[in-house]
Amino acid sequence: xxxxxxxxxxxxxxxxxxxxxxxxxxxxxxxxxxxxxxxxxxxxxxxxxxxxxxxxxxxxxxxxxxxxxxxxxxxxxxxxxxxxxxxxxxxxxxxxxxxxxxxxxxxxxxxxxxxxxxxxxxxxxxxxxxxxxxxxxxxxxxxxxxxxxxxxxxxxxxxxxxxxxxxxxxxxxxxxxxxxxxxxxxxxxxxxxxxxxxxxxxxxxxxxxxxxxxxxxxxxxxxxxxxxxxxxxxxxxxxxxxxxxxxxxxxxxxxxxxxxxxxxxxxxxxxxxxxxxxxxxxxxxxxxxxxxx
Amino acid sequence: xxxxxxxxxxxxxxxxxxxxxxxxxxxxxxxxxxxxxxxxxxxxxxxxxxxxxxxxxxxxxxxxxxxxxxxxxxxxxxxxxxxxxxxxxxxxxxxxxxxxxxxxxxxxxxxxxxxxxxxxxxxxxxxxxxxxxxxxxxxxxxxxxxxxxxxxxxxxxxxxxxxxxxxxxxxxxxxxxxxxxxxxxxxxxxxxxxxxxxxxxxxxxxxxxxxxxxxxxxxxxxxxxxxxxxxxxxxxxxxxxxxxxxxxxxxxxxxxxxxxxxxxxxxxxxxxxxxxxxxxxxx
Numbered sequence: 001x002x003x004x005x006x007x008x009x010x011x012x013x014x015x016x017x018x019x020x021x022x023x024x025x026x027x028x029x030x031x032x033x034x035x036x037x038x039x040x041x042x043x044x045x046x047x048x049x050x051x052x053x054x055x056x057x058x059x060x061x062x063x064x065x066x067x068x069x070x071x072x073x074x075x076x077x078x079x080x081x082x083x084x085x086x087x088x089x090x091x092x093x094x095x096x097x098x099x100x101x102x103x104x105x106x107x108x109x110x111x112x113x114x115x116x117x118x119x120x121x122x123x124x125x126x127x128x129x130x131x132x133x134x135x136x137x138x139x140x141x142x143x144x145x146x147x148x149x150x151x152x153x154x155x156x157x158x159x160x161x162x163x164x165x166x167x168x169x170x171x172x173x174x175x176x177x178x179x180x181x182x183x184x185x186x187x188x189x190x191x192x193x194x195x196x197x198x199x200x201x202x203x204x205x206x207x208x209x210x211x212x213x214x215x216x217x218x219x220x221x222x223x224x225x226x227x228x229x230x231x232x233x234x235x236x237x238x239x240x241x242x243x244x245x246x247x248x249x250x251x252x253x254x255x256x257x258x259x260x261x262x263x264x265x266x267x268x269x270x271x272x273x274x275x276x277x278x279x280x281x282x283x284x285x286x287x288x289x290x291x292x293x
Numbered sequence: 294x295x296x297x298x299x300x301x302x303x304x305x306x307x308x309x310x311x312x313x314x315x316x317x318x319x320x321x322x323x324x325x326x327x328x329x330x331x332x333x334x335x336x337x338x339x340x341x342x343x344x345x346x347x348x349x350x351x352x353x354x355x356x357x358x359x360x361x362x363x364x365x366x367x368x369x370x371x372x373x374x375x376x377x378x379x380x381x382x383x384x385x386x387x388x389x390x391x392x393x394x395x396x397x398x399x400x401x402x403x404x405x406x407x408x409x410x411x412x413x414x415x416x417x418x419x420x421x422x423x424x425x426x427x428x429x430x431x432x433x434x435x436x437x438x439x440x441x442x443x444x445x446x447x448x449x450x451x452x453x454x455x456x457x458x459x460x461x462x463x464x465x466x467x468x469x470x471x472x473x474x475x476x477x478x479x480x481x482x483x484x485x486x487x488x489x490x491x492x493x494x495x496x497x498x499x500x501x502x503x504x505x506x507x508x509x510x511x512x513x514x515x516x517x518x519x520x521x522x523x524x525x526x527x528x529x530x531x532x533x534x535x536x537x538x539x540x541x542x543x544x545x546x547x548x549x550x551x552x553x554x555x556x557x558x559x560x561x562x563x564x565x566x567x568x569x570x571x572x573x574x575x576x
Binding site: 003005006007009010012013014016017019020021023024025026027028029030031032034035038088091092095096098100102106108109110111112113114115116117118119120121123124125126127128132133134135138166169170171174175178198226227230231234235249252253256262265266269270272273276277280 | 302303305306307309310313314316317318319320321323324327335336337338340342389390392393395396397398399400401402405408411412415416417418419421422423424425426427429430431445446448449450454462466469470473478479482504507508510511514526527529530533542545546549552553556557559560561564567568571572
């Protein structure tokens with residue numbers, strides 16, 4: 001789609017684009033290309049000189065157990081958060097979509113956690129599940145469960161999953177509700193007249209018609225878990241205990257800072273870049289055409 | 294719907310939704326309760342489910358004195374930093390995106406689509422994948438520990454540019470032609486026609502971008518080293534780093550509540566704009 005009627009100034013459009021392009025080039029393209037460049041080099045022990053080593057950083061990475069562990073952690077973490085937050089949100093949205101009294105009030109009460117910063121969400125859940133003083137943490141211990149997310153890797157993982165899920169429910173709820181409301185009521189009524197019970201109506205009509213929304217949310221949630229949960233992990237566990245909650249993004253951060261392995265960290269960045277490009281491509285290729293609000 | 298419903302199926306949605314609201318609200322309620330008790334009650338695990346008598350003292354100390362054992366920065370300073378950062382990011386994003394979308398839609402010039410794609414591809418380069426090189430550049434530009442360093446690298450926005458472009462496409466061509474006949478140039482057309490028509494889009498974007506800016510974590514963590522430049526979302530973490538037993542949870546929870554109030558208020562007060570902005574920026 002193009003405008004038929006445009007202005008004929010030559011210099012002005014470049015001036016208008018200049019600020020955006022300047023920031024994009026200086027803070028996006030230049031560092032991204034630096035990351036690619038760094039990923040082919042290693043730094044000597046004193047950090048003075050660097051040497052070009054082809055793919056050594058990458059082969060090192062794929063030989064290291066720690067990297068596969070981080071990858072597995074990321075897969076476990078993102079699957080749980082995506083399934084739990086989308087499942088809960090869908091259930092709530094289906095309930096709010098029924099013509100019941102107070103539906104808008106429920107919506108208001110459910111959407112605001114979107115505004116809570118991931119790191120703050122992490123702090124709230126840490127406070128609740130702290131083993132010695134948290135309200136839920138103490139109850140769990142009182143029930144005889146040896147709950148201790150500070151020492152037990154699985155417990156730490158459960159805690160970050162819960163916090164990340166809690167934070168994401170409101171977003172998914174909003175989009176599921178919008179998707180449900182765009183389904184014509186006449187279709188559902190027709191099925192009801194034909195004798196389909198509510199459960200059958202949901203699985204044969206509502207759920208298939210909702211699939212574009214579901215797919216869109218799937219991609220968005222994976223991107224969320226990969227990148228936006230950094231604050232949650234840093235606030236609750238800092239990747240620990242040991243490395244049991246270290247995701248791929250967290251590993252880039254901690255390898256580059258504490259380990260000082262800038263080449264290896266850059267190689268990890270480049271791999272992540274490839275993942276984001278893939279996810280974004282999927283999002284635009286399949287989602288843009290089908291999703292209608 | 295059509296069939297007569299049993300009373301059970303009329304109450305079930307309310308029961309489930311109330312449980313949902315409870316799950317969503319409970320952690321925040323506990324944080325609020327935590328902000329109203331004293332350190333000893335919390336540390337002993339004796340904190341009840343209802344607010345206590347120490348609210349005024351905790352909020353006063355957090356806002357104006359700062360947590361004692363840690364960096365000791367008063368939180369009002371952190372909140373000021375967060376406000377400056379969030380507002381600069383929101384306004385900056387909207388300003389540079391609206392003019393670049395205007396250039397792409399209302400002008401024809403060489404490399405127009407190249408410029409558009411250059412902006413578009415930044416969608417695929419979040420801070421998280423270029424952490425250290427971006428830090429290096431900001432350091433070389435002497436922007437560490439400054440407001441410009443906190444905000445400027447984050448104000449480039451592919452989503453906002455796309456959104457404005459889409460919106461401009463819906464403005465009828467007749468309006469441009471009419472203004473041209475009236476002798477209006479690109480500046481006058483922008484000021485008198487495009488800007489007034491875009492007000493709702495701008496407001497919706499502002500709500501979303503304010504929340505985005507306020508909640509930033511990784512970026513301020515990287516580039517602020519001085520305690521006086523900390524944002525509130527970063528500041529709360531410094532209150533937790535000390536040995537667990539020494540964490541002043543009542544102050545940490547007060548800070549958490551203070552960190553949640555501005556963005557949550559924005560969502561609740563401007564709910565319509567928020568929903569619109571969220572749905573449109575993700576399209």
